[in-house]
Amino acid sequence: MTTKQTHNFRPFFTLVKNANNATNALAVCNWCITKHGSLAVAQLKPECFTTNRARLCRGHLLKCQNFREYNTEEEVQRILALQIPEDIKKRKKKDGIIFL
Numbered sequence: 001m002t003t004k005q006t007h008n009f010r011p012f013f014t015l016v017k018n019a020n021n022a023t024n025a026l027a028v029c030n031w032c033i034t035k036h037g038s039l040a041v042a043q044l045k046p047e048c049f050t051t052n053r054a055r056l057c058r059g060h061l062l063k064c065q066n067f068r069e070y071n072t073e074e075e076v077q078r079i080l081a082l083q084i085p086e087d088i089k090k091r092k093k094k095d096g097i098i099f100l
């Protein structure tokens with residue numbers, strides 16, 4: 001198992017092989033899996049998965065009704081506030097810190 005692609009939203013998704021794109025696994029939302037009863041069902045529904053990228057995974061949770069259904073408002077806010085690499089880059093730029 002590789003840790004290279006791990007990001008803050010990874011724990012909330014189950015990865016499956018993407019037949020159309022070998023480099024990016026599909027990330028199936030764990031709450032969508034719960035809602036639909038099984039991974040096999042959820043991974044066939046385009047609204048239940050995204051590409052395994054932090055930005056895209058957060059984008060899924062932003063509009064996922066199941067995520068909101070199974071979590072308290074506090075938990076929803078906490079999870080959506082998790083950083084993605086793009087956020088960190090932006091912040092460093094703003095703070096005037098440059099990492100090479």
Ligand SMILES: [Zn+2]
Pocket residue numbers: 029030031032047048060061064065066067
């Ligand atoms: Zn979902």
